[in-house]
Amino acid sequence: MQETRRRILESLSDAPVSGPALADELDVSRAAVWKHIEALREQGFEIDSRDNGYVLLGTPEFGGAGVEYGLSAPFEIEYHDSIGSTNDRARELAAAGESNVAVLADEQTGGRGRLDREFSSPSGGIWISLVCRPDIPPAQAPIYTLAAAVATTEALRDVGVDAGIKWPNDVLVDGRKLVGILTEMEGEADRVSWIVVGIGINANIDADAVPETATTIRELVGDVDRSELTRTLIERFEELRSDPESVLPAWCNAATTLGQRVRVQTSNGDVVGEAVDIEFPGTLVVATDDGDERVSAGDCEHLRPT
Structure with missing residues (x-):
């Protein structure tokens, strides 16, 4: 977000402020x-003009400005109403030197998962790379996926x-998939050039718009504030990538796989x-x-206890 506009929003967040002030x-x-x-209003911020100054009444439901407002992690948001694949666009930015x-x-109109599997990405979700x-x-690099x-x-x-998390990165609720994660990387033998972490969340979407094996936030708890959820996700990801040693304990706390009988296809x-x-x-x-046996990659299936 443009710095002057960010400062205006910060000023209006506490009380009305006049134009001269x-x-x-x-x-x-x-x-x-x-x-x-006026530019902030066009981005979806509800700003009223009153006798005692400008008043911030509401923020955008979703979009770049809505997510950036209050975001404490050092990520710039590039927002699209519709795009083929956020991962494809992120790869372009990474190749151009962006970070x-x-x-x-x-x-997303061309969302994809592992092994180029089609990934349903209708309007109302959170598709972010x-x-x-x-x-x-x-x-x-796998620590970024976790x-x-x-x-x-x-x-x-x-x-x-x-x-909960099924190893390594499927986020499920009662066995049905709610989130897909696809990590892509480019690098040399001894160092990573860039990593793109794609996350797709079935958020404010009807259940019949996703496969039968999947679910949506709307089906589970009703619609949520997607901007707030996205901010929380980015900020927590920033904390974890800044402290890689903290990732595994946090993963274990959220995982459903440990202690399960599994079959891993490798x-x-x-x-x-x-x-x-x-x-x-x-x-x-x-x-x-x-x-x-130690498995670094594969498709994991939870089995019934024998």
């Missing part, structure tokens, strides 16, 4: 203040959704046993009949 505070002309106020950008959309440039080796799953799960729990065959632990940067430890 804003002009003096910001060291700009009264005409400039009026232009910024700390969140590509956000109300709708975070562009990061961490100073880590590629082998540690951080995204934790941040999303905790943000959902704040709005009353009893979500490129080398199925691993079946009890999920007993997770190791940095996201390796699942499975106790099998032949001893512990």
Whole structure:
């Protein structure tokens, strides 16, 4: 958000402020203040003009300005009403040298998941991709995927959704998928150039607009403030990526996989046993009949106890 407009909103958040007082505070002309106020109104902020000054009555329901207002994490928001894929756009920005950008959309027309599977992304959801440039080796990149799953799960729990994580990053409620996460990376042998973490949340969407194996926030608890939920997600993700050692304990607190009998489909065959632990940067430890096996990637299925 443009800095002058951010400062205007901060000033109006406490009490009415007159145009001349804003002009003096910001060291700009009264005409400039009026232009910024009009621009904020166009972005969806409800600002009333009264005898004692301007009053902030409401903020946008969703969008770049709505999410950036009050955001404490260092991410710039690039918002689209509709886009093919936020991950594709984030990859373009990453290739152009950008960092700390969140590509956000109300709708995706070409959303995709792992292995290029189609990912339903109708209007009313939260479709966001975070562009990061961490100073880590590629082998540690999975910690960003786990951080995204934790941040999303905790943000959902704040709005009353009893979500949990199935290894490594499926966010589910009662076995039905609520969130999809797709992480993409480019780098060299010893360092990461960039990571794009894509997160898709079935938010204010009717249940019949998603697959039968999925659910939506609207179905579970009713509609939520998407801007507030997105801010919480980004801020929690920022905390976790700033302290990678905190990710695994937080993941364990949110996970439903540990202690479960699982089948993990890997490129080398199925691993079946009890999920007993997770190791940095996201390796699942499975106790099998032949001893512990460590799985770094695969499709995990929870099995009925034998």
